Amino acid sequence: GRRISLMRHHTATHILLESAKRVLGDHVWQWGAQKGEEYSRLDVTHYRGVTDEELREIELLANSVVMEDRPVLTRWVPRDRAEAEYGFTIYQGGVVPDVVLRIVEVEGFNVQACAGTHVSRTGEVGPIKILRARRIQDGVVRFEFSAGIPAVSRLLDSFYSLKEISEELGVPMERAVESFRGLLAEHREMRREFRKMRLEVAASTLEGALAEARTVGGLRAAAASLDEGDMKLLTEAVERVRNSNPDAVLLVLGSGEQRRPILLAAGDEASGVVDCSSLIGRILAGLGRGGGSRTLARGSVSPEADLGELERRLVEELERIG
Structure with missing residues (x-):
């Protein structure tokens, strides 16, 4: 029932604390604990995160102590004698x-002053x-754990999840x-290839527009x-085309549901005459915002933005400069 589950988790907290101390070092101290029926929390002082290897070692040690079926002894001891015998x-x-x-003493393993109820072995x-196990603040690591039947339930859940995944694979x-x-490496490679293809399509579309x-x-x-x-991909495509067309001024409108990305680029020769960072502001007046450098400026507009209108404004501004 509930009482025995709480007792199991309480004794498990003592075992886990001592296991963490032995694996991680004597600086480990209990910062806080919360016992539950299904799972419990133990917060300890530790100067960094806990590695998977350390976690495995702590868990193995804790379960070894369980398997050894050591007596859990409870007795009343005068404070000065307890401090002299066991330390602080x-x-x-x-x-x-x-x-x-x-x-409360887990025989030959851990001794603590504790008012809680525990199992006898x-x-x-x-x-x-x-x-x-995760760092909840600087210098404090939180262990979340289960003991008894809830632990078996968690292990079974993990086992059957892995079984299902392996069957799918x-x-x-x-x-x-x-x-x-x-599979993941394959997926990443496909995404890389797909992105490369998207970049090629974007760059050739822009070259076509410049033609x-x-x-x-x-x-x-x-x-x-x-x-x-994808603003990053659009930037790459625009930069590539800009570098190979020194006399070009190129306005590019991307796609988007809430906002559409917009880019304005000037080739090295053109940027001597045109400053994209101020030009984009004038083109987008009343439509959106943008900014950047002399050679490349970026911004965004609403999905209803009309390319024809933006092109008309670009030409108008260039005629004014020219």
């Missing part, structure tokens, strides 16, 4: 003001499963992680719309 590490849950202390705790369970990594550009004041001006919403 007995006060893991904070200093107890009483003259006589209730000492460590074997009664059942398996201890650490669910996760069509490999034995012990090869599921390796197979998943391979039909109109000449304004000795500069070639063009505007193009792309079915692409």
Whole structure:
């Protein structure tokens, strides 16, 4: 029932604390704890995060103590004698003001001053499963764990999840992680290839627009719309085209549901005459905002923005400059 589950988690907290101390070092001290029926929390002082190897070691040590079925002894001891015999590490849950202390000892493993109820032997705790360990603030690590039947439930959940994944992948369970990594690498490679393709399409569309550009004041001006919403990719495409067309001024309108990205670029020769950062502000007056450098400026407009209108404004501004 609920009482025995709480007792298991309480004793498990003592075992886990001592295991963490032995694996991570003597500086480990209980910062706080919360016991529940299904899972509990133990916060300890530790100067960095806990690695997976350390976590495994702590868990193995804790479960070894459970399997050894050590007696859990409870007795009342005068404070001065308890402090002389065990030191101040007995006060893991904070200093107890009483003259006589209730000492709980996991035989040969851990001694603490504690008023809580415990199981009589460590074997009664059942398996201890650490669910996760994370830094909750500077110098404090939180362990979330289950003991007894809730721990078995968590282990079964993990087991059947892994079984399901391995069946979907069509490999034995012990090869599921390796197979998943391979699949992930393949997926990343496909995404890289797809992105490369999108970049090529964008750049060639822009080159096509420049091939039909109109000449304004000795500069070639063009505007193009792309079915692409990734600002980083749009920037790469625009930069590539800008670098190979020194006399070009190029306005590019991307796609987007809430806002559409817009870019204005000037080739090295054109940027001697045109400053994109101020020009984009004038083109977008009343439509949106933008900014950047002499050679490249970026901004955004509403989805209803009209490319024809933006091109008209670009030409108008270039005629004024020219």
